[in-house]
Amino acid sequence: MQKSQVENEEKLKDLITKGCHKSFESLFHQYKDFLFHYAFRVLRSKEVADDMVQKTFIKLWQGKSHISTINSLKGYLFTIVRNLILDHLKKVSREQILKDDLKLRIQISHMKPEADLIYSDLEAIAHRAIESLPTQRKLIFKLNRENGFSYHEIASQLDISENTVKVSIYKSLNHIRHYLSTHTDLSFGIILWIEVFFLFGK
Numbered sequence: 001m002q003k004s005q006v007e008n009e010e011k012l013k014d015l016i017t018k019g020c021h022k023s024f025e026s027l028f029h030q031y032k033d034f035l036f037h038y039a040f041r042v043l044r045s046k047e048v049a050d051d052m053v054q055k056t057f058i059k060l061w062q063g064k065s066h067i068s069t070i071n072s073l074k075g076y077l078f079t080i081v082r083n084l085i086l087d088h089l090k091k092v093s094r095e096q097i098l099k100d101d102l103k104l105r106i107q108i109s110h111m112k113p114e115a116d117l118i119y120s121d122l123e124a125i126a127h128r129a130i131e132s133l134p135t136q137r138k139l140i141f142k143l144n145r146e147n148g149f150s151y152h153e154i155a156s157q158l159d160i161s162e163n164t165v166k167v168s169i170y171k172s173l174n175h176i177r178h179y180l181s182t183h184t185d186l187s188f189g190i191i192l193w194i195e196v197f198f199l200f201g202k
Contacts, residue, residue, distance in 0.1 A: 013067045024064075028057050031074060035081045042085050052088065056081040129179035133172055140165055141172040 015023035032053055039049035059080050060067070070076045133141060140158070143149040144165075149157070151165045158165075 009073055013073065016064050017067050024061060027073065031077050035077060039081055039085060052081055052084050055084050125180055126176060129176040132179065133175060137168050137172050140168045144169055
């Protein structure tokens with residue numbers, strides 16, 4: 001910046017600090033297009049970009065008592081508009097998340113009767129799958145998944161090794177998954193696997 005420009009800017013800052021509206025208006029016309037073009041490139045909305053520019057100068061005027069400490073008015077204005085844009089984008093993002101969440105909740109509430117029916121059918125099939133397990137394997141599975149016994153507790157109670165318990169649980173899960181895949185409609189595919197992992201774990 002040339003010496004004359006520096007002097008003019010210092011004078012402008014001094015006048016604005018003292019509340020000179022004419023100097024403030026001069027500053028506005030000097031930088032409004034620069035700020036608008038930047039805001040528009042980011043936001044792709046003339047209305048919002050214009051709003052960001054207006055808020056930038058309002059913020060500058062509200063803090064005019066500190067203008068004398070600013071090295072570059074252009075740089076300071078750019079920082080203000082950039083921060084305003086970031087805040088705006090964060091707000092829009094939060095609002096979109098809330099809208100999406102509300103939309104999902106509405107969809108789920110509408111689907112609930114059907115989902116409950118599907119869940120009941122899957123639960124009934126899963127119980128049949130468990131009942132079809134060999135006697136000892138079924139006992140181990142129920143002690144673990146229904147009664148909440150640990151592998152160690154089951155091993156101690158049945159006088160078998162923990163490894164035997166682990167293998168039994170693994171085989172039981174494979175059997176149940178296979179049973180579900182052969183006793184449900186293909187249209188239930190995605191729901192099927194969600195329910196299996198939810199009810200029985202990996």
